[in-house]
Amino acid sequence: MSPVKTLKSPASIRVALLGCGVVGSQVARLLTEQADDLTARVGAPVELVGIAVRRLGLARDVELPEELFTTDAHALVTRADVDLVIEVIGGIEPARTLILAALETGSSVVTANKALLAEDGPTLFEAAARAERDLYYEAAVAGAIPILRPLRESLAGDRVNRVLGIVNGTTNFILDKMDTLGSGFTEALEEAQGLGYAEADPTADVEGFDAAAKAAILASLAFHTRVTAADVHREGIAEVTASDVASAREMGCVVKLLAICELVSGPEGPAVSARVHPAMIPRSHPLASVREAYNAVFVESSAAGQLMFYGPGAGGSPTASAVLGDLVTVARNRLAGVRGAGESAYADLRILPMGETQTRYHVQIDVDDKAGVLAAVALAFAEHGVSIQTVRQEGRGDDAQLVVVSHRASDADLSATVETLRSMANVRDVSSVMRVEGEAE
Amino acid sequence: MSPVKTLKSPASIRVALLGCGVVGSQVARLLTEQADDLTARVGAPVELVGIAVRRLGLARDVELPEELFTTDAHALVTRADVDLVIEVIGGIEPARTLILAALETGSSVVTANKALLAEDGPTLFEAAARAERDLYYEAAVAGAIPILRPLRESLAGDRVNRVLGIVNGTTNFILDKMDTLGSGFTEALEEAQGLGYAEADPTADVEGFDAAAKAAILASLAFHTRVTAADVHREGIAEVTASDVASAREMGCVVKLLAICELVSGPEGPAVSARVHPAMIPRSHPLASVREAYNAVFVESSAAGQLMFYGPGAGGSPTASAVLGDLVTVARNRLAGVRGAGESAYADLRILPMGETQTRYHVQIDVDDKAGVLAAVALAFAEHGVSIQTVRQEGRGDDAQLVVVSHRASDADLSATVETLRSMANVRDVSSVMRVEGEAE
Numbered sequence: 001m002s003p004v005k006t007l008k009s010p011a012s013i014r015v016a017l018l019g020c021g022v023v024g025s026q027v028a029r030l031l032t033e034q035a036d037d038l039t040a041r042v043g044a045p046v047e048l049v050g051i052a053v054r055r056l057g058l059a060r061d062v063e064l065p066e067e068l069f070t071t072d073a074h075a076l077v078t079r080a081d082v083d084l085v086i087e088v089i090g091g092i093e094p095a096r097t098l099i100l101a102a103l104e105t106g107s108s109v110v111t112a113n114k115a116l117l118a119e120d121g122p123t124l125f126e127a128a129a130r131a132e133r134d135l136y137y138e139a140a141v142a143g144a145i146p147i148l149r150p151l152r153e154s155l156a157g158d159r160v161n162r163v164l165g166i167v168n169g170t171t172n173f174i175l176d177k178m179d180t181l182g183s184g185f186t187e188a189l190e191e192a193q194g195l196g197y198a199e200a201d202p203t204a205d206v207e208g209f210d211a212a213a214k215a216a217i218l219a220s221l222a223f224h225t226r227v228t229a230a231d232v233h234r235e236g237i238a239e240v241t242a243s244d245v246a247s248a249r250e251m252g253c254v255v256k257l258l259a260i261c262e263l264v265s266g267p268e269g270p271a272v273s274a275r276v277h278p279a280m281i282p283r284s285h286p287l288a289s290v291r292e293a294y295n296a297v298f299v300e301s302s303a304a305g306q307l308m309f310y311g312p313g314a315g316g317s318p319t320a321s322a323v324l325g326d327l328v329t330v331a332r333n334r335l336a337g338v339r340g341a342g343e344s345a346y347a348d349l350r351i352l353p354m355g356e357t358q359t360r361y362h363v364q365i366d367v368d369d370k371a372g373v374l375a376a377v378a379l380a381f382a383e384h385g386v387s388i389q390t391v392r393q394e395g396r397g398d399d400a401q402l403v404v405v406s407h408r409a410s411d412a413d414l415s416a417t418v419e420t421l422r423s424m425a426n427v428r429d430v431s432s433v434m435r436v437e438g439e440a441e
Numbered sequence: 442m443s444p445v446k447t448l449k450s451p452a453s454i455r456v457a458l459l460g461c462g463v464v465g466s467q468v469a470r471l472l473t474e475q476a477d478d479l480t481a482r483v484g485a486p487v488e489l490v491g492i493a494v495r496r497l498g499l500a501r502d503v504e505l506p507e508e509l510f511t512t513d514a515h516a517l518v519t520r521a522d523v524d525l526v527i528e529v530i531g532g533i534e535p536a537r538t539l540i541l542a543a544l545e546t547g548s549s550v551v552t553a554n555k556a557l558l559a560e561d562g563p564t565l566f567e568a569a570a571r572a573e574r575d576l577y578y579e580a581a582v583a584g585a586i587p588i589l590r591p592l593r594e595s596l597a598g599d600r601v602n603r604v605l606g607i608v609n610g611t612t613n614f615i616l617d618k619m620d621t622l623g624s625g626f627t628e629a630l631e632e633a634q635g636l637g638y639a640e641a642d643p644t645a646d647v648e649g650f651d652a653a654a655k656a657a658i659l660a661s662l663a664f665h666t667r668v669t670a671a672d673v674h675r676e677g678i679a680e681v682t683a684s685d686v687a688s689a690r691e692m693g694c695v696v697k698l699l700a701i702c703e704l705v706s707g708p709e710g711p712a713v714s715a716r717v718h719p720a721m722i723p724r725s726h727p728l729a730s731v732r733e734a735y736n737a738v739f740v741e742s743s744a745a746g747q748l749m750f751y752g753p754g755a756g757g758s759p760t761a762s763a764v765l766g767d768l769v770t771v772a773r774n775r776l777a778g779v780r781g782a783g784e785s786a787y788a789d790l791r792i793l794p795m796g797e798t799q800t801r802y803h804v805q806i807d808v809d810d811k812a813g814v815l816a817a818v819a820l821a822f823a824e825h826g827v828s829i830q831t832v833r834q835e836g837r838g839d840d841a842q843l844v845v846v847s848h849r850a851s852d853a854d855l856s857a858t859v860e861t862l863r864s865m866a867n868v869r870d871v872s873s874v875m876r877v878e879g880e881a882e
Contacts, residue, residue: 144745146595154587157765304585324598
């Protein structure tokens with residue numbers, strides 16, 4: 001926290017809002033409804049002075065004075081009388097240009113923009129540092145759940161070793177339906193769409209793009225290292241089958257889409273592994289009981305041990321709550337003429353390539369039901385240094401299914417094993433490969 | 442956050458530690474082991490300059506230089522070269538005198554002392570405000586679980602309506618054993634003592650004193666109102682029987698010792714209810730799955746909805762993690778020459794007397810198995826305005842057991858009902874009264 005030199009201490013905090021959709025309208029509502037409390041908590045009145053929208057005259061979820069609205073977002077964020085800009089437009093542009101302009105003009109910024117932070121966070125953090133202004137973004141990960149502040153501040157005296165997050169409500173809803181109702185992926189997706197939990201084009205959620213952006217932000221904070229979305233290995237849930245979910249159940253597990261951020265030690269020193277993929281976790285794991293569209297982030301640290309943060313991961317009103325929490329801190333900082341903690345990237349750790357990442361695997365293999373096949377399959381694992389923990393074989397007539405669960409192995413060795421298996425004469429298909437996570441070490 | 446006028450910006454942050462027991466020794470260990478990370482995160486080296494203990498020369502859990510130790514705590518906290526005092530002695534005195542002396546001398550303070558904060562917090566907060574120094578205490582509630590910072594900062598733009606906390610690990614361990622193994626209270630307590638989860642004199646835990654102190658702290662923060670331990674209605678778990686736990690199970694519930702802080706609206710405006718007692722909660726409630734000695738705090742707020750924070754609620758190393766998290770924030774504030782948010786008591790709400798508190802009740806009544814007894818019992822409830830939701834009657838020979846679950850009623854009305862029941866000729870005993878909490882409204 002370094003002193004900001006050129007700030008007058010404003011008598012009120014004047015706020016510009018970029019975007020008035022699902023989140024923005026709730027931010028505007030809370031700013032109005034909670035005005036007295038905000039004044040008491042900030043130490044000065046908080047005044048909404050303008051709202052930039054794409055089109056004027058639309059019906060909004062909340063009644064707001066017409067004269068606040070403008071379509072000229074750039075003029076709004078560069079107004080000299082604005083102290084604090086809230087960005088809830090989302091997406092890369094024009095959000096990036098507007099945030100940079102706001103910082104350069106001397107405003108502090110609160111944003112919920114995970115995609116932008118994960119793609120180009122360092123540009124924003126550097127601009128905030130140059131301008132000596134705050135850039136806060138609690139709402140960007142897991143909606144209303146306070147997770148960035150605990151990682152950055154509460155655990156600042158501890159060492160975080162692993163973060164496992166269910167950070168996408170859509171995919172958790174789908175996987176929960178598959179688990180509880182035995183639905184297939186398509187059926188569960190349609191139910192999610194019908195209930196408004198999934199969009200018409202569900203790609204960003206289902207393919208893990210949304211979770212990967214959040215993984216990048218979590219990993220950056222947890223390990224004091226710049227991690228962008230491009231550093232995050234990403235697999236979605238579209239390939240998860242009812243059979244995978246049933247296999248998981250037999251193992252006492254449940255399938256979840258996890259954002260995993262790990263501190264791993266290797267021959268070249270500590271490194272960061274950041275990845276998003278479906279995984280089987282034991283039903284006894286606290287994350288296993290996270291149902292429907294809820295989110296949760298599980299943190300393992302050296303001194304504190306295992307912590308979990310649970311709540312609604314999306315929605316206008318929960319996301320607005322997180323935005324307003326940041327607003328109070330940033331406004332207080334502004335009145336005191338200081339900045340909060342900026343980017344912390346001092347550790348500057350190596351990003352571990354996915355191939356070097358170690359975990360356990362659940363592999364389902366369709367084979368000819370002949371003598372010697374199991375031995376050949378076991379040999380393929382052994383050749384690549386992948387040690388087998390359990391094998392289960394089920395005959396089904398002239399073919400059979402083998403379910404192999406491995407000990408910890410590298411992703412590269414496992415991939416090579418699968419390639420070998422697929423080339424074998426008596427192997428019909430490797431029908432499923434899924435990682436097993438969250439077990440006691 | 443108001444600027445602190447008289448602070449030099451120290452080249453290093455010099456720390457005095459009061460207490461070197463279970464928590465203190467872990468604080469000292471982390472200060473040493475994490476020194477490089479702390480320097481990077483604080484922006485200056487953090488130096489442990491002295492440790493006050495009752496007796497010198499004892500074996501400690503951690504290897505520390507002999508010359509750091511002193512038995513003169515007062516001299517240590519009033520040293521002019523100390524910037525920050527960590528108090529982990531616990532109890533009221535000498536902790537209070539030492540913290541006040543530290544603040545007066547110009548040191549910032551981090552404490553884990555729930556008893557002192559709950560009994561006499563305002564005195565400490567006023568001293569901190571006068572001295573323009575920080576007083577942080579995340580470790581005082583729920584050990585390593587970041588809960589005070591989220592309540593104070595992350596939810597600062599929201600309105601908290603209710604906090605339900607499992608904030609005492611000992612009692613949660615005992616009740617969990619009673620639930621999962623069917624043990625009686627005494628047997629479960631003995632197991633907890635054998636495993637080190639309960640002390641030889643378990644009064645503070647079992648009778649709810651520890652939880653009540655934490656409830657006072659949580660309610661103060663959640664509702665911006667001074668709430669002390671004396672304001673918290675307190676009942677322990679010593680009266681909880683195996684039969685209560687079995688009854689709860691039949692209702693799809695589990696018995697937990699809850700710290701409950703509620704914002705309630707009444708004829709005289711909003712008020713705060715703060716209480717600690719065993720209660721039945723539905724097994725589908727997120728708190729129901731908090732097992733063994735873990736803690737969790739469930740927060741319901743207007744905008745964010747339902748949040749839960751889960752983790753180890755005690756232990757040297759987890760508590761030390763929370764202390765160090767505060768230390769980093771306080772040290773950064775000190776380097777920047779500012780204070781963090783101090784006490785916030787602007788709402789100054791009325792404390793609701795227990796008699797006015799509304800909830801549902803599970804009442805077990807042993808009666809003579811005669812015609813007309815059920816009608817007489819039902820009449821007793823009706824006379825006191827307590828509406829019955831369900832009654833279950835089980836004959837057992839010449840006596841019978843009635844289990845009544847009420848709709849929401851005031852504690853005063855329910856108590857009056859129980860008194861009437863006890864005076865009735867055909868009522869042998871009101872064998873159990875337990876509140877039912879955590880249900881969807």
